[in-house]
Amino acid sequence: MKKVGESNIIQELEKILGYKINTKILSDADIAEIKEYAKLDDLTTDAIMNNKFDAKSYLDNIRTCMACTNATECQASIRGYVPVMDSSAHIAYRPCNRYEAYRKNQKIADMLGDANIPPVYQSMSFETFDINRINGGKWLVNRAKGVLSHGNDKTANTGQKQPLKPGIYFTGDPGIGKTHLAVSTLKLWIAAGRAGAFATVPILLQSLRKGYEQKDYDERIGLLCSVPLLILDDFGTERPNPWATEQLFTIINARYTGGKATIFTSNLSIEQMEGRLGEMGIRISSRIMGMCDLVTMSGKDKRIYD
Numbered sequence: 001m002k003k004v005g006e007s008n009i010i011q012e013l014e015k016i017l018g019y020k021i022n023t024k025i026l027s028d029a030d031i032a033e034i035k036e037y038a039k040l041d042d043l044t045t046d047a048i049m050n051n052k053f054d055a056k057s058y059l060d061n062i063r064t065c066m067a068c069t070n071a072t073e074c075q076a077s078i079r080g081y082v083p084v085m086d087s088s089a090h091i092a093y094r095p096c097n098r099y100e101a102y103r104k105n106q107k108i109a110d111m112l113g114d115a116n117i118p119p120v121y122q123s124m125s126f127e128t129f130d131i132n133r134i135n136g137g138k139w140l141v142n143r144a145k146g147v148l149s150h151g152n153d154k155t156a157n158t159g160q161k162q163p164l165k166p167g168i169y170f171t172g173d174p175g176i177g178k179t180h181l182a183v184s185t186l187k188l189w190i191a192a193g194r195a196g197a198f199a200t201v202p203i204l205l206q207s208l209r210k211g212y213e214q215k216d217y218d219e220r221i222g223l224l225c226s227v228p229l230l231i232l233d234d235f236g237t238e239r240p241n242p243w244a245t246e247q248l249f250t251i252i253n254a255r256y257t258g259g260k261a262t263i264f265t266s267n268l269s270i271e272q273m274e275g276r277l278g279e280m281g282i283r284i285s286s287r288i289m290g291m292c293d294l295v296t297m298s299g300k301d302k303r304i305y306d
Contacts, residue, residue, distance in 0.1 A: 051089040071102035098193035117198040124183040134299035144181040167262040172297030178265035196229035225254035236268040256287040
């Protein structure tokens with residue numbers, strides 16, 4: 001039997017169709033782009049051309065992924081996965097970090113319910129924070145943004161000489177902007193493709209109690225202990241009792257030992273909080289001071305000033 005090569009088939013098709021078929025699916029620029037994205041020193045042009053259909057699929061998909069700005073609207077051919085290429089120009093897929101963080105954030109929202117960012121806070125951002133209303137407003141914004149650097153004083157630009165701690169304990173009078181700074185930090189954190197959660201402490205404790213009824217307590221407290229960034233808002237407004245204090249200690253201790261970023265907002269100073277929580281207060285405050293910079297805010301009450 002006579003072997004028919006690819007070129008012969010193409011010639012026959014061109015006769016039938018009446019026009020030339022472009023068989024070069026990858027241009028030189030495409031090949032250069034593939035090499036740039038793949039970042040493999042041993043990936044050759046020959047390997048790419050020997051697997052040109054894999055290479056073309058990789059290029060189309062990686063372009064889609066590189067242009068993605070919102071994991072919730074993932075347009076990848078395999079949703080939630082990013083293409084990778086080996087030195088033989090074969091394509092494979094790995095989970096997308098942004099999409100994984102988005103899914104974890106969704107799970108946190110589903111699990112914690114009302115303990116996620118309340119609608120009234122959704123419009124808060126660093127751009128809407130009035131630095132002129134608060135003493136040291138510009139420094140406060142820079143310090144809050146410093147949480148995004150996970151303690152890297154070179155990227156935080158806060159003017160502090162010592163390395164930043166992973167979290168902040170914001171204290172001050174009501175309406176001073178503590179929650180505003182905390183929410184703004186969390187929103188930037190999530191926008192960068194990382195998982196984070198907001199919890200008003202009394203509501204958080206209610207959510208944990210529901211966990212007993214719904215038989216998912218361990219999963220709920222596990223999320224609070226392990227999520228990379230947790231905002232504990234209105235810390236100190238919860239009704240102090242042995243059960244509540246034990247839950248807070250469990251969460252705070254796990255985050256301290258795990259080096260997780262945590263932002264507290266409270267009307268109480270660390271000393272007042274310590275006294276309010278009784279015997280466990282010293283142990284809790286010790287861990288807070290170990291993982292957070294203590295930042296006292298002062299200025300005009302936004303609720304009155306506006």
